[in-house]
Amino acid sequence: MSELTGTTAPARPPAGRPPAPDPLAARLALLRSRVLRAVAERAAADPEAADDPLRGLYISDESALRLLDLPAGPLLPDPHEEEQAREIGAPARLAAVAAAFGLSAHDTDLLLVALAPDLDPRLERAYAYLNDDVSARRATTGLALRLCGSAQGSLQGRAALAPEGPLRSGGLLVVEDDGQPYASRPLRVPDRVTDHLLGRDTPPPGLARHLLGSSRAPGRVPAPLPDALTGVVTRLARAVTRPGLVYVRDRHGGPGPLVAESALHESEKGVLRVSLPSGADPEETGGLLRAALLEARLTGSGLVLEHAEALGDDPTAVRRAIEPLTALGVPVVLVGHRPWDARWAVALPLSLDCPTLREADRARLWRRELSAGDRGVAGTAGGVPEAAVTAVARYRLSPGQIRAAAEAACRRAVADGGEVEAGDLAAAARASAGGALGRFTRRVVPAVSWADLVLPEPTGSLVRDVAHRARHRDRVLGAWRMRPGGGRGQGVTALFSGPSGTGKTLAAEVVAAELGLELCVVDLAAVVDKYVGETQKHLDLVFQEAETVDAVLLFDEADAVFGRRSAGRDAQDRHANSETAYLLARLETFDGVAVLTTNLYAHLDPAFLRRFDVVAHFPAPGAQERRALWDRCLGGLPRAEDLDLDRLARGFDLPGGAIRCCAVTAAYGVAVTGGPVTTEDLLSAVRAEYAKLGRRYVEETETTGPRPGPGPAYRRRPGGG
Incomplete structure (x- = not known):
């Protein structure tokens, strides 16, 4: 093991060739010589015995009388040491760090003095002796300045170790224990900086958890980019040639991070991609940003920060987090979904909009x-x-x-x-594409197809139109720009209205299955909040997450939140009107697929109708549709040869939801008896369904003819509910 660095000694070079000197080890050897001179100077004026086991733990009377006579000024330079230092030169990594962080020769010496005890344990005791404290095994502010030839009270020395100096602001040096007198504050070099100077480039665990990728090999990305992105990549590549902040606004699931990474590669820089955590404590986020900046500067990389919205909604907090990104000499690309807010930083960055992929x-x-x-x-x-x-x-x-x-x-x-x-x-x-939409939705994996949906032709065509629009919206709304201006999104919205049980929710699931997406059913009970403004926040979160995960969003019984606006006679009406106005605006900017269902078409605000791409009315099924529904709902159930589905379709005016309930009830009965399902089994299930609904059971026949109104299935009992 190397005595100086504690690492395994390199293999012996071939005979006849002298071993290559290690510049870092040579510089530390010169520092050790300097420390020995300081120890000797201190020992000559120190009244205490050098072999006292309690030395540094107490101050004797004799020592107290001679404390002010001990050497306290800067250590005089040694011309021989200075000449050797010039011959050795700066180690490659130390020189690169000095250039990247703007360190002077004096700053570099201070960094070496603080680093030395971590690489040479013998210097710990020497530092403790010079600090006159056996527990102070690191260089203190006063000791470091003295060893580097500066007086403790000099303006130059204090400026080098000031918080705004390059050593501390860059994260290369930490001054601990601010409660101590200035000269007694210990100095520490972070382990990541020490590892880098020794040749190890592994990010710390706290940063690695949020690191999406890193590349230290500059050059163009080998994979070709889509043509739609080359223009913004070229412009961004020119912008990142200078240090500073660039903001790329990207839609959910867009190529913004790839654009930023490609631009940094084009500008001959390495790339460090970090995902900002959502809901993190501001202190945690600040620590992550400091670690990312330090890593980027050490490795000479550009920094790509994704999910800028994770910084929060408070402009002051966002500004506090962003300001360090604009002050250091690192190109930083911040990728987010929101427009840039001028309150986030004093200096306005270059802001670019990233096009979506077709x-x-x-x-x-x-x-x-x-x-x-x-x-x-x-x-x-x-x-x-x-x-x-x-x-x-x-x-x-x-x-x-x-x-x-x-x-x-x-x-x-x-x-x-x-x-x-x-x-x-x-x-x-x-x-x-799928993901959790929080506590406001329920995810459904579609398990149906068009064959499960029985609708009259006009309604069926409108439902298919929803799927066609969602499939071709990139061409129509994107390439052909058929919805320009006004900040309108590229979403598809549909309204399904009609009586209960007519297949509105099933149609939404079929559309999701046709598109190969999940169906996210919004839980309106969780969305609607009694506190002012909370409902809008919940709905905005639902819309944002639906755009992110690329799912079909279903608002079942949507009239609860999409109701008519009133005259606004009281505060409650005004708040309800503001929620409706918000939804009107949000539907136009939505980029996903949303389906709203309602049994009360007349209760919806008329202003919503213009914003729907498709409005489909689901009527009660006729006899032909009921026959198909009975056949479909029975599925693979064993059937009797004389099963009369035509009688059931003609005689009972039931919607599809009620027919499915009857089929399930009959299936349980067949499971008990073990025989095929008969007409009587289904008639018994219909009677049970009528009783459950509180209706009078009457079968329509050709002799009686159809009755006016909704039919016998919905005729109330005398005096009943």
Whole structure:
């Protein structure tokens, strides 16, 4: 083991070639010589015995009388040591750190003095002797200044160790114990700085947990970028050639981080990508940012900070976190979804809007990732049907999410011992796109298809139109710009209205299944809050998360929050009107797919109707639709040969939801008896359904004819509810 650094000694060089000197070890050897001179100077004037075991723990009477005679001024320089220092030169990493942090020769000497006890344990006791305290084994402020030839009270020395100086503001040096007198405050070099000077470049655990990727090899990104991104990448690459902050506004799931990383590579810089944690304590976030800045400056990398919205909503807190990013000599790219707020920083950064990826761009990214040689499945892209790639390209995933989904699909194929199939891609894409929408929604994985939906033709066409719009919105609203201006989003919104049980919720699930997305049902009981302004905050969170996870958002019984605005006679009306006004504006900026259902069409505010892309009315099913519903709801249930579904369809005016309940009731009865389902079993289930609804059981026949109104299924009992 090396006596100086505590590391394993390098292999012996070949004979005839002298070993290469270690500049850092040589500089520390010169420092050790300087410390020995200081010890000798102190010992010559020290009245206490050098072998006193209690030395440094007490002050004797004789010592107290001679304390002021001890040497306290700067250690005089030694011309021989200075000449040796010039011959040795600065170690490569120390010189790079000095250049990156703007350190003077005096600052570099102070850093070496503070670093020395961590590399040479013998210097601990020497420092303790010079500090006259056996527990003070680090260099103190006064000792460091003295060893570097500065007086403790000199302006230059105090400026070098001031909080705004390059050593402390850059995170290279920590002055501890501010309660002590200035000259007695110990100095400490963070372990990450020590490791870097010794040649180790592993980020600390606190930073590694939030590190999404790092690259210290400058140069262009080997993977080609979509054409839509090259312009903003070129502009950003020119901006990051100078230190400072650049803000990239990106939509949820957009390519903003990839654009920032590509721009830094183009400007010949390494890249450090950090994800800011949501809901973290401000102190924790500040510590993470300081660690990220230190890592970026040590490695000569640019810094990409994702999820800027995690900094919070308080402008003062955001400004406190952002200000250090603008003061240090590191190019920093902050990626967020919100517009830049002028209150976040004194100096306005360059702000860029990142374009979203089109479906064709996402398809190319899928093919490229699936054909990568390190995915574990050779020739994968060629074995995947083009229809499957086109289908998963509909998911509005970022390039990073596409890369992760492709890796997951390939790992699944390797585990199954085969090629990547369409199901593997769909499952991986859904897992990448899906996410928790907090406590305000319930996630549903669609398990239905168009065959499960029985609707009259006009309504069925409108429901299919919702899926068509969601599938082609990138072309129509993006490439063709058919909804320009006004800050409008590229979302698709639909309103399904009609009586209960007519298939509105089922239709929303079928649309989600057609698009290959999850259905997120909003829990209105959790969204609506009695406190002023809280409902809007909850709804905004729901809309934001729905855009992030790329799911179909379902507001069931939407009239609870999308009701008509009133005249505003009291404060309660005004607050309700403000919620409705917020929803009107938020629907226009929404970038996802949202479906609203209601049984009370007349209760909706008319201003919402213009903002819906599709408005479909679900009527009560006729006899033909009821016949198809009975057949579909019975599914694989064993049926008797004389089962008369036409009688059930003609005789009982039931909606689809009630028919499904009757079929389930009959299925439980068949499970007990073990026989096939008969007409009588279904009639018994219909009677039970009528009793559950408090209705009078009457079967329609051709002789009696249809009755006016809603039909016998909804006729109230005399005196009943």
